[in-house]
Amino acid sequence: MAKHSRVVKVGRVLVGGGHPLSVQTMWKEPLRADGFDEALRIIERLEALGCGILRFAAPDIEAAELLGRLAGMTGMPLVADIHFDWRIALRCLDYPIAKIRVNPGNLGAPWKLDEVAAKAADKGVPIRIGVNSGSLPRDLERLPDRAEALVIAAERELEALDARGFVAVIVSMKASNVTDTLRANELFASKHDIALHVGVTEAGPLVQGCVRSAVALHGLLSRGIGDTLRVSLSDSMENEVLAGREIVALATGERSGADLVSCPRCGRAGFDTHAFTARWRDAIYAIQKQVSIAVMGCVVNGPGEAKHADLGISGAGDKVIIFRKGQIVHNCDAASADTLFGEELARL
Ligand code: SF4
Numbered sequence: 604m605a606k607h608s609r610v611v612k613v614g615r616v617l618v619g620g621g622h623p624l625s626v627q628t629m630w631k632e633p634l635r636a637d638g639f640d641e642a643l644r645i646i647e648r649l650e651a652l653g654c655g656i657l658r659f660a661a662p663d664i665e666a667a668e669l670l671g672r673l674a675g676m677t678g679m680p681l682v683a684d685i686h687f688d689w690r691i692a693l694r695c696l697d698y699p700i701a702k703i704r705v706n707p708g709n710l711g712a713p714w715k716l717d718e719v720a721a722k723a724a725d726k727g728v729p730i731r732i733g734v735n736s737g738s739l740p741r742d743l744e745r746l747p748d749r750a751e752a753l754v755i756a757a758e759r760e761l762e763a764l765d766a767r768g769f770v771a772v773i774v775s776m777k778a779s780n781v782t783d784t785l786r787a788n789e790l791f792a793s794k795h796d797i798a799l800h801v802g803v804t805e806a807g808p809l810v811q812g813c814v815r816s817a818v819a820l821h822g823l824l825s826r827g828i829g830d831t832l833r834v835s836l837s838d839s840m841e842n843e844v845l846a847g848r849e850i851v852a853l854a855t856g857e858r859s860g861a862d863l864v865s866c867p868r869c870g871r872a873g874f875d876t877h878a879f880t881a882r883w884r885d886a887i888y889a890i891q892k893q894v895s896i897a898v899m900g901c902v903v904n905g906p907g908e909a910k911h912a913d914l915g916i917s918g919a920g921d922k923v924i925i926f927r928k929g930q931i932v933h934n935c936d937a938a939s940a941d942t943l944f945g946e947e948l949a950r951l
Pocket of ligand 1: 867900
């Protein structure tokens with residue numbers, strides 16, 4: 604999103620230079636040779652929810668090969684996350700991997716980085732340098748200013764690639780602390796035109812992680828700092844994508860798909876808005892149009908919200924009312940509500 608940052612091509616996604624912010628997530632399990640069909644179904648679901656780039660850990664050669672094979676089966680840009688062993692990076696680059704995440708400093712001897720950088724350049728594959736507050740070099744660990752330490756660590760890695768003429772670089776500097784994440788990215792963006800992958804690392808479980816990530820990322824993205832993002836949660840990939848998507852909408856004022864309003868439910872609720880929202884969440888967020896949906900529990904606020912939405916549903920005593928563009932289209936019992944709501948959703 605940052606207009607001044609260099610554009611990097613990650614598979615079919617352009618990152619930087621003012622291109623739309625892409626939301627990423629990371630696969631949570633090891634890939635299995637007999638799990639490709641299931642993996643492709645999950646990738647399809649993540650893509651429908653708004654995932655633009657998907658990262659996998661590649662801890663060994665076998666994982667690199669499985670990931671490489673999977674990358675050949677999907678249009679989703681798949682990223683290999685590699686530490687320490689340059690041979691894994693080289694093996695990934697034999698396949699249509701969209702990007703590798705590797706820190707030059709932990710590959711060992713300089714000639715290993717020579718090989719990786721040369722092969723990545725040859726294949727047109729970008730590299731993300733990912734600096735993390737939990738794994739800073741020992742000399743930087745001692746610096747009192749963690750944000751500055753993150754920036755120096757990133758600059759060192761950057762210099763190593765620069766010295767090899769490798770320019771298709773994305774940088775991330777993540778801390779588990781919101782303030783350090785904000786300051787490190789601000790400082791780096793004031794000095795460099797490198798595209799930034801932004802996120803709070805190890806942000807925590809769903810609620811805490813969403814709050815911390817929203818504060819940090821809104822602070823950056825609303826000022827044009829950051830080109831792609833991940834919300835790192837101790838929770839599902841789907842929730843990481845939805846959280847990222849919501850943060851992008853709030854920071855940019857641009858929503859790419861559906862907007863869901865749902866009431867918190869109370870003792871007045873005529874039907875269970877929590878369960879209904881959980882059942883319909885993925886279908887609603889997979890809508891590729893800018894539509895508003897309201898799911899409300901009772902007549903106190905329900906008809907008001909539902910009327911202003913493209914599609915609304917509200918409890919009303921022992922009945923459920925469905926609104927379409929402000930007009931009541933169904934007055935039904937709760938048992939029929941899902942079917943009728945689904946039909947109206949399909950018509951949007
Ligand atoms: S809309 Fe009704 S059920 Fe939902 S929180 Fe408000 S008063 Fe309670």
